Ligand SMILES: Nc1ncnc2c1ncn2[C@@H]1O[C@H](COP(=O)(O)OP(=O)(O)OP(=O)(O)O)[C@@H](O)[C@H]1O
């Protein structure tokens with residue numbers, strides 16, 4: 001048994017180390033609302049070291065944040081704890097995140113302080129938003145598939161009848177049946193695209209760059225706009241199982257869109273990297289391959305950004321709006337994720353392919 005003094009010493013050793021190992025970001029403010037302590041999780045969240053933030057006023061670190069300074073003052077004055085689950089924190093011009101914060105009163109060196117716990121919640125929000133989008137995409141796709149299926153059967157009959165009729169007609173009249181057959185073939189082509197990829201992928205273990213090289217080759221064969229393809233590969237990426245034709249198709253659809261969007265002689269970058277701790281279809285995946293297709297064109301029109309991957313959504317007057325929906329199906333068949341970040345001047349499509357098994361995450 002330890003005596004009382006030793007027990008206190010023992011406990012404080014653990015306490016000192018505990019804060020530095022917590023996953024939750026913890027910070028301590030003094031009475032003047034200046035920062036007195038940050039644990040490493042808080043340093044990571046705020047992307048600044050404790051040395052830089054020590055003694056800095058809370059308001060200077062969190063300008064424009066929705067944390068109410070008056071409420072923090074109240075914590076000091078009345079000791080009343082508060083939790084706010086939707087605080088928006090701005091760090092710099094382009095980076096913001098939403099966090100849940102709990103502020104409680106505490107005492108250090110016999111003077112009142114505030115203990116703040118910060119938990120970033122964007123990721124959870126993003127997972128639910130992604131799950132919702134996926135559901136919407138699936139129901140739009142199923143609806144269109146059903147419709148396409150219904151068109152396909154009578155269309156076959158129509159074409160067959162026109163063919164039979166041709167034999168009964170003179171040459172001049174045959175022009176009409178030829179027209180029916182041609183248009184029926186065009187429709188059949190569209191209907192097949194609407195139905196989407198229907199074969200299971202044939203997976204083989206290989207290097208992802210071989211597909212990207214094929215994309216470059218295909219583009220260079222038919223390069224009316226003199227587009228320059230920049231390859232920025234990470235050669236250390238290990239082999240992975242995938243269906244070469246399907247992945248090729250998925251990437252080509254994306255690259256073709258970029259070619260259509262950008263000015264002649266501009267460039268498109270094909271980039272590969274290893275990505276860690278990504279969320280793919282609601283699961284946390286430790287290691288994955290990231291393929292990015294980047295262009296510096298006008299960007300995706302604002303009004304179709306939310307429904308970009310739905311079938312029949314197009315920003316082009318002669319587009320069928322099926323390319324990205326098909327790419328999405330093909331990437332899903334590889335248990336991967338297709339996403340996009342776009343603004344005028346820069347568009348990046350990202351394909352994530354898992355290298356390791358995903359772990360379910362609470363939503
Ligand atoms: N890199 C890009 N830059 C700007 N807009 C893009 C880009 N990629 C896609 N888009 C927009 O997204 C729309 C949807 O693309 P999607 O490939 O699904 O259909 P589409 O190109 O219109 O028709 P389809 O591919 O079936 O011929 C495009 O019409 C275009 O407006």
Ligand SMILES: [Mg+2]
Pocket residue numbers: 253256257319322323324
């Ligand atoms: Mg397209």
